[in-house]
Amino acid sequence: MAAHSAVLSASKIMNPFWVGRLGNTAKVFGTTLIRHRNKTSLTPPPAKYGGRHTVTLIPGDGIGPELLNHVREVFRFTCVPVDFEMVNVNSALETDDDMNNAITAIRRNGVALKGNIETKHTLPASVKSRNNVLRTSLDLYANVMHCQSLPGVQTRHKNIDIVIIRENTEGEYSSLEHESVSGVVESLKIITRNNSIRIADYAFKLARERGRRRVTAVHKANIMKLGDGLFLQCCREVASGYPDITFDSMIVDNTTMQLVSKPQQFDVMVMPNLYGNVVSNVCAGLVGGPGLVPGANYGRDYAVFETATRNTGKSIAEKNIANPTAMLLASCLMLDHLNLNDYASLIRNAVLTTMNETRLHTADLGGQGTTSEVVQSVMRVIQSKGQFTAEL
């Protein structure tokens, strides 16, 4: 790292005379340096002609399509310079063509916003979960979820502020299963040193960037001594490189017990895939439910944004009662990622202001508001800020 910064400062003092001579070398060095520097917040794809970004949109099933329509509505209203390339994935089909198209589109654009794709578990085991396939193909190794108590939402616990970083590609979700003897099924859980170090590194970098003081690793190494033991060891190794951040570990069952009694003690948590699933759902429930928390999946080269708890919401689809907050906040995370921070803050503030109105709370928060009412209110708040907007 020191060598890199030395070269960087050297290139800064290089006057145009030398840059011209060195030609491509400086450019190549430059880009490599940038990529190494921004490991956590990777460089977004450059805006295309006209300064507009293109983002892949995957509607998914259940409430996905209607919520993403609302996102497009809000974006168009706020005149956000983002164009959506919609790719439909039909979960009923058994072929993989749809998924391959979607993955290609995301590779092309670099960023995606998606709803959850349903997985019918009555299908044979060869048909893997589409969401999982997307995550592993694009190597979106980190799932980041920030749970914060919202002032307008009544919950049993107050002042929760936890960032959960969950390994997104391996662990129990490796989808490697076989029936060796009839009636005996084995499912493999894979833990690798590389991925564990990668996610631990990501966690500590993020903690440092956001000024967080403590990282807790969640594991079950007393039972799964080799697997989770390796994960814990990797976390400890990475922790030694960040002396300014406290590192501790906690067994997963104790963690869930602590979360329902004293969730305020947690700061940043890092964990393998399955425990991440449990802990993130518990935390989402603690701050008010699945309709409030956005989630982000980051890889080295791509980023996909969605709701944190990844629900299809089939039972409330097309009834205009779904809570659009999670999807709208996810789209704000996407805007932050694209470096359109002003638009992100504008929409985010509008959404949070709307959330404070108990009158507008949707059914999942105990109110009777509809999705369209919430979205209309968000757009009104945006308009009142005096920004240039389209017609209401």
Add this chain to the structure above:
Amino acid sequence: METHVYHLQILNLLTKLGLSINGKDKLKPQELSQVVGALKNETPQSRTFIRGIQTVTLIPGDGIGPEISNAVMKIFEAAKAPIRWEERNVTAIRGPGGKWMIPPDAKESMDKNKIGLKGPLKTPIAAGHPSMNLLLRKTFDLYANVRPCVSIEGYQTPYTDVNLVTIRENTEGEYSGIEHVIVDGVVQSIKLITEQASKRIAEYAFEYARNNQRASVTAVHKANIMRMSDGLFLRKCREAAEKYKDVKFTEMYLDTVCLNMVQDPTQFDVLVMPNLYGDILSDLCAGLIGGLGVTPSGNIGANGVAIFESVHGTAPDIAGKDLANPTALLLSAVMMLRHMGLHGHAKKIESACFDTIRDRKVLTKDLGGNSKCSEFTEAICQRMKDMD
């Protein structure tokens, strides 16, 4: 004539079970279902009626174990429960062939009595032998871990009205202990799901629901990701549901259960699940009602063996100081009484315990008071004497 005799036998059985019959000797459907459940299985319930005084193996355990076991014994004495205690120690010994096993007298006692009550056991580090709980589990094939979680009035938590039971498969799943290092830096852990074990736990769950008048059983799984393993588990649950049409059966994803559990735990009744999810969820539910210090737990094994235990640690820092809270072990003992069919005594001891906690006058330190263990025990005994 025959119908009348059959009817009388059912009435006798019901009276012995401690159930009241309303008015014109009409049987309520739940009561009938419970009788059917009792008659169908050769459970200790039927055996106890014949014997009178039941002998139970008591394993005091380590740390605070002995003092809370004494407290429970005292309370049972005050309640005049027909239980005789046989104390045994389960420190692991090396048997012939070098395999670690529990002392033969403990095993013999357990096999004879079939019912056991266990205090907290120390987890040995570097003692060379596996944990005692694991040994007990393997020796008696304790396949089901049952944890009823009921909110305790008087011990306030953010969650009220919790009333659910988690039934967890205890022998296989993610805790099979089969792990390999494939290459340096890649570890593979095997999760084992078998048809036989899934069938056994599913049937036990429905049996439990029927015997304890619970309305529904929910299977918790992640079959969208682990299609084959959790799929097999789910199939067995569905098959068992066919045989028990009087109990409602639903299936729910693990993440949905977690999400809903912390928002509204009242929607759940009996939950049945494989090992890992069971571990996490049962501790989550224990956290909802106040922690491991007030949660009872029972392990059901093959051949009618059942060991009831407190799941908290040995608390070596307060051992011997008369500061421990015997509630967890007491509630487990109450669970044991119910399992044996002694519902009258179970109810008496349980209400005495809950009333004492609700009063908030004599509470141990972990419940928010500053009384001693003996004072708490005394208060419960006194309450029971007053009840008679």
